[in-house]
Amino acid sequence: xxxxxxxxxxxxxxxxxxxxxxxxxxxxxxxxxxxxxxxxxxxxxxxxxxxxxxxxxxxxxxxxxxxxxxxxxxxxxxxxxxxxxxxxxxxxxxxxxxxxxxxxxxxxxxxxxxxxxxxxxxxxxxxxxxxxxxxxxxxxxxxxxxxxxxxxxxxxxxxxxxxxxxxxxxxxxxxxxxxxxxxxxxxxxxxxxxxxxxxxxxxxxxxxxxxxxxxxxxxxxxxxxxxxxxxxxxxxxxxxxxxxxxxxxxxxxxxxxxxxxxxxxxxxxxxxxxxxxxxxxxxxxxxxxxxxxxxxxxxxxxxxxxxxxxxxxxxxxxxxxxxxxxxxxxxxxxxxxxxxxxxxxxxxxxxxxxxxxxxxxxxxxxxxxxxxxxxxxxxxxxxxxxxxxxxxxxxxxxxxxxxxxxxxxxxxxxxxxxxxxxxxxxxxxxxxxxxxxxxxxxxxxxxxxxxxxx
Amino acid sequence: xxxxxxxxxxxxxxxxxxxxxxxxxxxxxxxxxxxxxxxxxxxxxxxxxxxxxxxxxxxxxxxxxxxxxxxxxxxxxxxxxxxxxxxxxxxxxxxxxxxxxxxxxxxxxxxxxxxxxxxxxxxxxxxxxxxxxxxxxxxxxxxxxxxxxxxxxxxxxxxxxxxxxxxxxxxxxxxxxxxxxxxxxxxxxxxxxxxxxxxxxxxxxxxxxxxxxxxxxxxxxxxxxxxxxxxxxxxxxxxxxxxxxxxxxxxxxxxxxxxxxxxxxxxxxxxxxxxxxxxxxxxxxxxxxxxxxxxxxxxxxxxxxxxxxxxxxxxxxxxxxxxxxxxxxxxxxxxxxxxxxxxxxxxxxxxxxxxxxxxxxxxxxxxxxxx
Numbered sequence: 001x002x003x004x005x006x007x008x009x010x011x012x013x014x015x016x017x018x019x020x021x022x023x024x025x026x027x028x029x030x031x032x033x034x035x036x037x038x039x040x041x042x043x044x045x046x047x048x049x050x051x052x053x054x055x056x057x058x059x060x061x062x063x064x065x066x067x068x069x070x071x072x073x074x075x076x077x078x079x080x081x082x083x084x085x086x087x088x089x090x091x092x093x094x095x096x097x098x099x100x101x102x103x104x105x106x107x108x109x110x111x112x113x114x115x116x117x118x119x120x121x122x123x124x125x126x127x128x129x130x131x132x133x134x135x136x137x138x139x140x141x142x143x144x145x146x147x148x149x150x151x152x153x154x155x156x157x158x159x160x161x162x163x164x165x166x167x168x169x170x171x172x173x174x175x176x177x178x179x180x181x182x183x184x185x186x187x188x189x190x191x192x193x194x195x196x197x198x199x200x201x202x203x204x205x206x207x208x209x210x211x212x213x214x215x216x217x218x219x220x221x222x223x224x225x226x227x228x229x230x231x232x233x234x235x236x237x238x239x240x241x242x243x244x245x246x247x248x249x250x251x252x253x254x255x256x257x258x259x260x261x262x263x264x265x266x267x268x269x270x271x272x273x274x275x276x277x278x279x280x281x282x283x284x285x286x287x288x289x290x291x292x293x294x295x296x297x298x299x300x301x302x303x304x305x306x307x308x309x310x311x312x313x314x315x316x317x318x319x320x321x322x323x324x325x326x327x328x329x330x331x332x333x334x335x336x337x338x339x340x341x342x343x344x345x346x347x348x349x350x351x352x353x354x355x356x357x358x359x360x361x362x363x364x365x366x367x368x369x370x371x372x373x374x375x376x377x378x379x380x381x382x383x384x385x386x387x388x389x390x391x392x393x394x395x396x397x398x399x400x401x402x403x404x405x406x407x408x409x410x411x412x413x414x415x416x417x418x419x420x421x422x423x424x425x426x427x428x429x430x431x432x433x434x435x436x437x438x439x440x441x442x443x444x445x446x447x448x449x450x451x452x453x454x
Numbered sequence: 455x456x457x458x459x460x461x462x463x464x465x466x467x468x469x470x471x472x473x474x475x476x477x478x479x480x481x482x483x484x485x486x487x488x489x490x491x492x493x494x495x496x497x498x499x500x501x502x503x504x505x506x507x508x509x510x511x512x513x514x515x516x517x518x519x520x521x522x523x524x525x526x527x528x529x530x531x532x533x534x535x536x537x538x539x540x541x542x543x544x545x546x547x548x549x550x551x552x553x554x555x556x557x558x559x560x561x562x563x564x565x566x567x568x569x570x571x572x573x574x575x576x577x578x579x580x581x582x583x584x585x586x587x588x589x590x591x592x593x594x595x596x597x598x599x600x601x602x603x604x605x606x607x608x609x610x611x612x613x614x615x616x617x618x619x620x621x622x623x624x625x626x627x628x629x630x631x632x633x634x635x636x637x638x639x640x641x642x643x644x645x646x647x648x649x650x651x652x653x654x655x656x657x658x659x660x661x662x663x664x665x666x667x668x669x670x671x672x673x674x675x676x677x678x679x680x681x682x683x684x685x686x687x688x689x690x691x692x693x694x695x696x697x698x699x700x701x702x703x704x705x706x707x708x709x710x711x712x713x714x715x716x717x718x719x720x721x722x723x724x725x726x727x728x729x730x731x732x733x734x735x736x737x738x739x740x741x742x743x744x745x746x747x748x749x750x751x752x753x754x755x756x757x758x759x760x761x762x763x764x765x766x767x768x769x770x771x772x773x774x775x776x777x778x779x780x781x782x783x784x785x786x787x788x789x790x791x792x793x794x795x796x797x798x799x800x801x802x803x804x805x806x807x808x809x810x811x812x813x814x815x816x817x818x819x820x821x822x823x824x825x
Binding site: 243283286305313 | 595606608611612614615616619620640748751752776777778779780781782784
């Protein structure tokens with residue numbers, strides 16, 4: 001790793017621009033780095049980015065792209081990002097991620113890399129408890145200068161808040177604020193791992209919908225249907241509600257009462273979805289709307305009561321989809337199901353996601369291919385007319401956001417003769433029953449001989 | 455009247471069955487006559503021929519029926535020596551019966567059969583509609599039809615779901631006994647009295663608490679370790695089975711066990727009223743206050759849709775309870791018992807219900823848990 005470090009030592013960041021989007025409950029950061037390889041002999045194949053330990057714990061996703069081409073022919077090619085080798089030293093426990101460049105950077109060459117990352121649970125509500133008529137204010141902690149393992153020659157940080165009510169923000173000159181935007185102005189010539197902590201205290205009344213646990217069960221049936229059942233445990237993750245809840249105030253003064261509460265959520269489902277149900281443990285919830293068109297369906301659900309800070313609710317959403325949209329055959333003869341990872345609810349963060357893909361009986365050697373790191377294991381579930389049980393692929397992931405809603409594949413082998421198993425079982429059962437009836441009707445079980453025969 | 459329903463069903467079933475019988479037999483007879491008669495009809499005169507064939511077919515049918523009659527009769531009465539006599543009797547009776555057999559014309563019987571089948575089909579549709587409209591109303595979800603379609607009042611389940619998710623597992627909920635089982639099953643919380651409570655004194659305690667003024671009610675509920683009080687109020691939407699209509703039972707049951715609850719205190723001219731004519735005891739009792747808390751602010755006048763008049767006491771504050779949840783249509787209202795206020799050492803608050811405090815003073819200063 002000493003050699004690797006030597007190569008990266010030569011990289012300098014010529015200019016860095018960090019745009020922080022604080023308008024929702026999840027923090028989204030866009031980082032544009034223009035790097036130059038100032039080493040004389042070696043080519044640089046990676047670019048490292050650094051996060052504080054707190055940021056690294058709450059990091060949901062990191063993506064990097066590089067622009068190719070000029071002006072109108074610009075295309076963005078994605079670059080793989082992975083946690084760097086833990087042996088590379090970083091002071092104060094900072095964690096490093098390494099972006100692999102497609103072509104190594106020659107000495108004195110420059111390139112621009114765009115990094116996008118999402119931080120969850122990074123907005124701390126302050127005050128921690130609010131009444132119904134108060135607005136929600138949150139703290140956001142970050143650094144005015146970019147935390148980077150390299151020298152940064154020139155940089156600026158731009159913070160965007162949802163409303164123009166910014167209670168306070170740390171000033172690190174030059175800092176300027178105009179309405180909802182705060183700019184931490186151009187800083188020059190920063191040493192590696194320079195850090196200048198700032199706190200922003202601002203108003204954020206966006207719905208802080210946190211799904212504490214989501215269990216999605218996808219049952220694939222070769223008779224033409226994919227049935228999805230999702231069990232949610234939803235919580236309002238913002239400032240806790242204290243005191244009175246007055247329905248009168250909530251209904252009459254809607255603009256100021258319950259500003260940070262939310263009463264409906266939107267779920268994006270595939271098109272051609274049928275038999276959608278929305279219920280909880282005590283029965284069906286009738287307040288929902290489904291709108292479909294040819295490329296998506298939108299389900300708007302309203303929990304039984306509006307959610308204020310700290311309130312929970314649980315519910316189940318289920319729907320069926322036609323099999324031909326999701327099951328395909330791969331080049332090597334295996335079948336694969338192309339499903340969407342993540343949670344269909346928009347603008348939510350899932351703390352614990354479990355996806356169970358139940359494959360039809362008789363499937364062999366299942367394999368799930370997911371574009372990011374997940375925990376996987378196999379289980380067996382039993383359903384109707386099962387003899388040996390159905391292989392289930394269980395995929396678990398923590399800290400899932402909307403950017404994780406990408407397709408993933410589950411491959412398995414299935415010989416078509418197994419499709420006859422269920423109908424043959426039913427036919428045999430009915431046949432045996434009828435045969436038993438015939439036998440019963442034709443046997444004479446009486447002990448004494450009947451008089452008529454004499 | 456309900457006893458006649460199964461009898462009517464069976465009779466109509468028999469009628470329909472015999473109608474089908476007559477019609478299908480007519481059709482069968484007419485069709486067979488049509489096919490048999492074809493070549494013969496040119497030869498003979500039609501009425502003679504038809505009557506002859508009628509007799510022929512009826513006699514052939516007679517033989518068939520005779521045989522079939524004989525066979526079961528043989529089986530049934532093996533020891534009966536009179537079977538020969540019976541057979542001859544049935545033979546002699548049969549031709550008379552057969553001649554009186556009504557045979558309807560073919561077109562009429564076909565049309566009638568189709569109409570009967572259509573009647574059966576419409577009956578099924580009607581029954582499904584009647585069951586959906588009149589017999590499918592679970593009392594927990596109420597519906598009403600308006601111009602915009604079906605309006606659903608799911609307030610009960612909303613309140614129980616809120617209780618189950620947003621209160622602690624050990625919290626106790628006090629309500630009238632009607633909602634006991636529902637609260638236990640759906641909200642999963644401990645209740646004070648439920649639908650199977652045999653202990654009349656316990657129900658009377660809850661009834662007394664609902665009929666007492668706020669402070670006395672708070673003390674009763676506090677002694678039962680209650681955290682939440684649930685009341686059902688239909689005045690905003692017009693739901694008639696709410697707690698104000700059931701209030702007379704709370705007073706009577708409570709008064710039966712605790713003599714300080716006297717029913718005449720709540721009656722004006724022999725009636726329970728909650729408008730301006732109501733008695734002061736009624737306007738100060740806990741049930742009134744919990745149901746109508748801030749109700750006047752909904753429409754400015756406090757018009758109760760169930761009772762049909764404006765309420766008596768419109769503007770008041772709650773001192774010992776605070777509102778924690780009210781459902782969408784105000785049908786279920788949940789209140790929390792406020793914790794006891796801190797007493798300042800050396801200074802006692804104004805002695806209101808002096809009977810209790812004087813007794814404690816007499817017995818020696820009770821140990822103040824808040825100091």
